[in-house]
Amino acid sequence: MSFRRVIFFVVAGLFFSTAGAAEEFGDPVAGKTVYNKCKSCHQVGQGARHRIGPHLNGIFGRKAASHEDFQYSKALQRAGRGGLEWHIDTLNAFMENPRALASGTRMSFKGLKKAEDRSNLLAYLRTFSDDPANIPEADPTATPTDHDIDPAILALEGDPEYGEYLSSECTTCHQADGGDDGIPSIVLWPEEDFVLAMHAYKNKKRAHPVMQMMAGRLNAEEIAALASYFAALEQ
């Protein structure tokens, strides 16, 4: 869970909990049709300018009410100061019911009740924001999962073969021969220490952005598989 989401829960958690669960990107082509409901007030695309509402280029990752050359409602300005940023979850909630998210917004639109419409519109608008392939720091285009895996693979718990596959992500940076210039060695660690350290990164108790990210998406079984692989190496 990223920092911006933590802020968002503080600011708008109440409203957020009422929003539909459709926080996925749908079909951008269908979203273009849905956008017809927005275009009398909002422009998007090359040369888009502010009209009745602000233009929507680069909306993903943008702080709310942050175009200096647009006069926002006090409600939206307050939300922006409070840390509201536009990501898939917040945009979804705003599209469903603008006034639920910012009660004083001047956006006189009742909202899109159908989750499918919102997800298609989100996909269409996404095409006018930074693409992570070109600007790697751009907003995520998938919602984080805990990487649940199917039962057949879960049965591999502690399987060193799965651990070996997973370990190939470690050896891009950590040298397999135990070298430790700039990046610590991870060979010959006791299994228990390894598991503790990985869970500490996963829970953000150990501070390192790369490791928090890498450990963050491993589930307990996967960490166990890695540990069993590394343990087998020691013998």
Place this chain on the structure above:
Amino acid sequence: MTLNRRQFIGTSAAMAAVLSAPMVKAQGKPRVVVVGGGAGGATAARYIAKDSKGAIDVTLIEPTRKYYTCFFSNLYLGGFKEIEDIGHTYGGLAAGGVNVVHDWAVGVDRDAKTVALAGGGSLPYDKLILSPGIDFVDGAVEGWDLSAQNAMPHAYKAGSQSELLKAQLMSMPEGGTFAMVAPPNPYRCPPGPYERISMVAHFLKQNNPTAKIIVADPKPKFSKMALFQEGWANHYEGMVDWIGEEFGGGNVSVDPNAMTVTIDGEVVNVDVCNVIPAMKAGRIADMAAVTDGNWAPVNAADMSTKADADIYVLGDASSQGDMPKSGFSANSQAKVCANAVRGALTGSKVFPAKFSNTCWSLIAPNDGVKVGATYEATLEKIAKVDGFISKTGESADVRKATYEESEGWYTGITTDMLG
């Protein structure tokens, strides 16, 4: 109705089970041919050979005997590395059981499943992995083509081009002008041109402090923009003039004979001109007819091409979704691909795809920054899940540690690729 992720993984596991009867060929072991010995191809070849323990015949086709990494080639320009520090041979791969063939792949016969070699003959394959990197789009920068690469180097494939650009940088007249024509999206290594500007500025600050740098850029913004601009202001004040899309940075032509660059109608005399044109997949991907436009679309779960289930494309040449074109990305994709190819050919277990990337950039001595993300395979593409980026205003200690980390990563990834 669409398949959700869980069902999709279940389906691919079932598919793997169907394929798990090993494809025993009359002539013996299944064959994998890999074209291109960079971060994608070398990693895939090494992992398939290592993990199949001799059950798969792996051949790598790579024309050069010495491979110079594009990553860290900017550090060579800046004087932080010698050219030999970024050069690697293929001895480790050969020792690891990969047949390394130094030749050009010049054609793919998808029906006969063979790859033709420039030196004559052809190699049969059951699975073909293409990792050819990039080529340049013809006519992308008016006035420039490959015949001008000596006068105006791209230095975007490392090696002799890097050495040429360095030599030109070293012989710049006092107070001269270094120009860069930056590429449009998408291209190899999003922060690469801007790390290069930083390294050139560092070199000039030491050796030619009144020299100027002009960047003509067709983009309105670029990767790590706030970090680079902060760094340029801190370390190289007044030296770098970045002209983005808004000020006509995309309206550029060059004259390699006159050594001029024309930016939005204004002619500038330059002493060195680094032209980085628009890019496309390396040529063999076109020859195999697996491209659509400039790049080769692939399936996110295993990097197989949309055009041919027995041909895989890794790294820069692929069109896969959210991952930036980088050596780290190619290395990550290669491991997912190797696992899937091995599963298809020998029935070994196929695990779910997990991808990651981190790009480090050096702005000045001990001033390193990084950006990274994790990715997952969806039905549609490789999708970004989570990420991080260095902050502006970080302490010198953090930046130094980040630079040292990048040094460790370099040793780690080159060993991971080449053995």
